[in-house]
Amino acid sequence: MPSVLIIDDEQNILVTLSRALQLEGYRTEVAGGGKLGLEKVASHGALDAVLLDVLMPDMDGLEVLGRIRTAAPELPVVMMSGHATVEVAVRAVRLGAADFLEKPLSTDKVLVTLANALAIRRLAEENRSLRAQMGLARRMVGQSRCLQEILEQIRMVAPSNGRVLITGENGTGKELVARAIHEESARRAGPFVKLNCAAVPQELIESELFGHEKGSFTGASSLRRGKFEAADGGTLLLDEIGDMPLSMQAKLLRVLQEGELERVGSSETLRVDVRVLAATNQDLEAAIEAGRFRQDLFYRLNVVPIRVPPLRERREDIPWLGQHFLQLACEEHNRRAKAFGPGALERLGEHDWPGNVRELKNTIERLVIMAPGDEIRREDVERVMQPTRAGGAERAASGLEEFYSPTRQLREMVELAERAFITRAMRDCEGHATQAAKQLGLERSHLYKKMKALGIK
Numbered sequence: 001m002p003s004v005l006i007i008d009d010e011q012n013i014l015v016t017l018s019r020a021l022q023l024e025g026y027r028t029e030v031a032g033g034g035k036l037g038l039e040k041v042a043s044h045g046a047l048d049a050v051l052l053d054v055l056m057p058d059m060d061g062l063e064v065l066g067r068i069r070t071a072a073p074e075l076p077v078v079m080m081s082g083h084a085t086v087e088v089a090v091r092a093v094r095l096g097a098a099d100f101l102e103k104p105l106s107t108d109k110v111l112v113t114l115a116n117a118l119a120i121r122r123l124a125e126e127n128r129s130l131r132a133q134m135g136l137a138r139r140m141v142g143q144s145r146c147l148q149e150i151l152e153q154i155r156m157v158a159p160s161n162g163r164v165l166i167t168g169e170n171g172t173g174k175e176l177v178a179r180a181i182h183e184e185s186a187r188r189a190g191p192f193v194k195l196n197c198a199a200v201p202q203e204l205i206e207s208e209l210f211g212h213e214k215g216s217f218t219g220a221s222s223l224r225r226g227k228f229e230a231a232d233g234g235t236l237l238l239d240e241i242g243d244m245p246l247s248m249q250a251k252l253l254r255v256l257q258e259g260e261l262e263r264v265g266s267s268e269t270l271r272v273d274v275r276v277l278a279a280t281n282q283d284l285e286a287a288i289e290a291g292r293f294r295q296d297l298f299y300r301l302n303v304v305p306i307r308v309p310p311l312r313e314r315r316e317d318i319p320w321l322g323q324h325f326l327q328l329a330c331e332e333h334n335r336r337a338k339a340f341g342p343g344a345l346e347r348l349g350e351h352d353w354p355g356n357v358r359e360l361k362n363t364i365e366r367l368v369i370m371a372p373g374d375e376i377r378r379e380d381v382e383r384v385m386q387p388t389r390a391g392g393a394e395r396a397a398s399g400l401e402e403f404y405s406p407t408r409q410l411r412e413m414v415e416l417a418e419r420a421f422i423t424r425a426m427r428d429c430e431g432h433a434t435q436a437a438k439q440l441g442l443e444r445s446h447l448y449k450k451m452k453a454l455g456i457k
Helices: 011-023 034-043 061-071 086-094 107-138 145-157 174-183 205-210 246-258 284-289 295-301 315-332 344-350 356-370 378-400 410-428 433-440 444-454
Strands: 003-007 027-031 049-053 077-081 099-102 164-167 192-196 235-239 275-280 304-307
Touching: 003 011, 003 034, 011 027, 011 107, 027 034, 034 049, 034 061, 049 061, 049 107, 061 077, 061 086, 077 086, 077 107, 086 099, 099 107, 145 174, 145 304, 164 174, 174 192, 174 235, 174 275, 205 246, 246 295, 284 295, 315 344, 315 356, 344 378, 356 378, 410 433, 410 444, 433 444
Parallel strands: 003 027, 003 049, 049 077, 077 099, 164 275, 164 304, 192 235, 235 275
Antiparallel strands: none
């Protein structure tokens, strides 16, 4: 039942309006002047809205409005007046009034206006809750020394416009570091845009980054803004930067140097103000030696290097991360709050976590769904983790039977297996050789040679 405070110096307004609202299910409080109204706002912690008169002898209604907005900025205030001008109404709205009602008051209009003000407040509260949940999901969790060092690096680099190269294995949280840098920077009000360079086909990555004009290539049916334009005034994360083609690296270098770009199919030069962060799980210095990455681009990106350690190097954070992911998973899957029983967290800490934080998060989500009762036991952890290890080995052993034959030589059997693995990888990656090569741990040129030798088209 919403609670409404009515502030007015006219006793008949207080009585009639209070009774009308009570008949509609509202709880009401009344105050015969501005000073008393402010006292009630300060002492009454459960108010949902205020109806406030403009002209009162002891204190001007606009002054009361200003003080309410300072003391309780989330509390919606609807102004009322029988003599106010348009100028007063405009001032009230600028000061933060939710709406403005003219006297004599219509009960129906008062009820509609109050309902709208309360609905807007509920939406604002829901938005705050969602933002808080997003913040919880994105928070970097732990107490380890290496994590504290990363947080300190973020605090130092975020206020600058310096480029940051974030390195680490898959699943360690490189994107979380990038988001933290953005949110701690002066660009926090601007957009945070990311592009996974490994997920975009080589022929489309220029369009993804710089955009294209209508008709610039087959399929370009309309003008499209690229990631750089979308990130103007904010931050652009180039994830898996090590997978960017060499030809694209040269064009990216020009944008970093000049702050200018051209859409595909256009001669118009566009200026952008973007802070570029890059992330990779590759050794870029080794890629430079192999001729797969430009040294000048590396120096442009590697102004401040931040290494995100794998989870096995920060095992003391596993209990913190476990509790964090447990809360998130229970909320996401509408499960009652669960707790870790004796030995469960210790068992999680014994695992090496090759998939890092991402693997831990998925494991705990699986525990929330599959573990019976309100307590996650050590044996639940064992049961959830065991199929991953044993099942993988069994599947691998059974899969090899397909290629083994006592009449075949080892070389022939290896070729059959390689052909099957490469074909499967290419199918999984929808024909994108760069992604398939990465999945198989090969150089793209080596993959092409293998495919040619094995007769794979």
